[in-house]
Amino acid sequence: MQHDTFLAGRTHTMGSSAIREILKLAARPDIISLGGGMPSPDAFPTEFIDELYRQAMDHYGTEALQYTRTEGFPALRKALVDHLATQNIEVGADEVFVTTGSQSVLDAMGKILVSPGDRIAVEAPTYLGALQAFNPYEPSYVQIDTDEYGLIPESLERVIAEHNPKFAYLSPTFQNPTGRTLSLDRRKQVAEIIRRSDTLVIEDDPYGALRYRGEWAPPIQTFAPEQVVYTGSFSKVFAPGLRVGYYVAPERVRQWLVIAKQGVDLNTSSLTQALCTEFIAGGYHDRHLPKIIEIYRPKQEAMLKEMKRHFPESFTWTQPDGGMFIWAEGPADADMEKIYEEGIRNKVAFVPGKFFYSDPASGRATMRLNFTVNSRENIRTAIERLGASIRNVLGG
Numbered sequence: 001m002q003h004d005t006f007l008a009g010r011t012h013t014m015g016s017s018a019i020r021e022i023l024k025l026a027a028r029p030d031i032i033s034l035g036g037g038m039p040s041p042d043a044f045p046t047e048f049i050d051e052l053y054r055q056a057m058d059h060y061g062t063e064a065l066q067y068t069r070t071e072g073f074p075a076l077r078k079a080l081v082d083h084l085a086t087q088n089i090e091v092g093a094d095e096v097f098v099t100t101g102s103q104s105v106l107d108a109m110g111k112i113l114v115s116p117g118d119r120i121a122v123e124a125p126t127y128l129g130a131l132q133a134f135n136p137y138e139p140s141y142v143q144i145d146t147d148e149y150g151l152i153p154e155s156l157e158r159v160i161a162e163h164n165p166k167f168a169y170l171s172p173t174f175q176n177p178t179g180r181t182l183s184l185d186r187r188k189q190v191a192e193i194i195r196r197s198d199t200l201v202i203e204d205d206p207y208g209a210l211r212y213r214g215e216w217a218p219p220i221q222t223f224a225p226e227q228v229v230y231t232g233s234f235s236k237v238f239a240p241g242l243r244v245g246y247y248v249a250p251e252r253v254r255q256w257l258v259i260a261k262q263g264v265d266l267n268t269s270s271l272t273q274a275l276c277t278e279f280i281a282g283g284y285h286d287r288h289l290p291k292i293i294e295i296y297r298p299k300q301e302a303m304l305k306e307m308k309r310h311f312p313e314s315f316t317w318t319q320p321d322g323g324m325f326i327w328a329e330g331p332a333d334a335d336m337e338k339i340y341e342e343g344i345r346n347k348v349a350f351v352p353g354k355f356f357y358s359d360p361a362s363g364r365a366t367m368r369l370n371f372t373v374n375s376r377e378n379i380r381t382a383i384e385r386l387g388a389s390i391r392n393v394l395g396g
């Protein structure tokens with residue numbers, strides 16, 4: 001049977017087979033992969049998951065096993081009010097919505113807002129998973145320029161004026177893939193621009209809590225609540241296997257997001273929402289987060305130190321204050337796919353940066369490195385191998 005003949009037209013926008021093929025190689029057991037984007041299993045709170053489960057059963061009983069509201073498990077919505085207040089986001093329980101990972105908010109935003117050909121503004125580079133979420137709705141993308149401090153507000157302003165996007169997708173804190181964080185001044189500037197132009201923004205913030213140094217800045221949402229859909233996630237502070245995320249959004253947008261979700265999964269797992277409720281309301285989050293930071297900070301320091309030692313002088317890279325990634329850029333003629341192939345020969349893998357751009361011609365000389373998954377020892381070996389691979393390809 002020719003199954004391909006049954007596929008919907010939109011599926012042609014959904015393949016990103018090049019990256020799948022490339023990362024297949026990285027899965028070989030003899031290769032140290034810096035290509036992943038996952039938390040470290042040692043950062044999961046395995047020591048108290050049984051206790052959380054028992055408490056969830058004591059507090060909610062069969063409610064935690066029943067279907068729940070599409071908007072979210074009521075106790076979790078209540079608990080998220082205090083959790084969000086720590087980010088200066090002031091909302092009531094009926095203004096917080098729970099989702100199946102923050103990823104599903106990206107899909108739902110595409111579904112309710114984007115008709116084929118509509119424009120979406122994205123940072124250059126941006127989160128690959130956001131492009132994958134939006135692609136089936138057949139948008140065209142416009143890129144917002146970035147520099148070492150994150151997105152450039154003047155570029156956002158120009159993109160809005162010239163292209164009138166349906167929304168801009170931004171990740172201002174420890175961005176995936178660069179690790180960069182937007183300064184307080186730029187956040188205020190962005191808020192001013194989107195208020196003035198009445199532009200909708202998705203502020204995706206799954207990494208904000210993973211801060212190893214530097215000063216916290218409030219989300220853009222706090223300066224422009226009528227323009228921003230703010231999304232958070234339990235994936236990086238608790239466990240991604242739970243699939244629990246949440247968002248705060250302007251009223252009309254959230255009404256439609258709930259309608260869209262109803263048809264997709266009715267509700268996010270009640271049981272994992274009950275666990276997340278206990279995790280934040282029972283103080284486990286506040287006790288556990290410093291442990292995650294103490295696991296990741298030294299790994300990041302080790303990677304930065306080894307890069308300084310082994311990478312050629314022609315390379316520059318980010319020094320993020322948090323998150324899970326470092327972004328490196330080689331000289332303009334560096335072809336990271338060639339360096340990737342050489343890396344595989346030397347048993348090290350990473351993600352070539354071009355996959356994080358909506359414009360396939362961008363980012364040829366860039367790479368994303370993850371520092372959370374591997375041990376410090378493996379990070380040292382991997383960066384040494386990568387440095388050698390770069391020199392083998394570029395000379396010097």
Ligand SMILES: Cc1ncc(COP(=O)(O)O)c(C=O)c1O
Binds near residue numbers: 102244
């Ligand atoms: C920037 C960004 N947004 C969203 C997600 C999706 O996270 P979740 O597990 O909450 O669906 C990820 C996952 O890595 C991410 O990096």
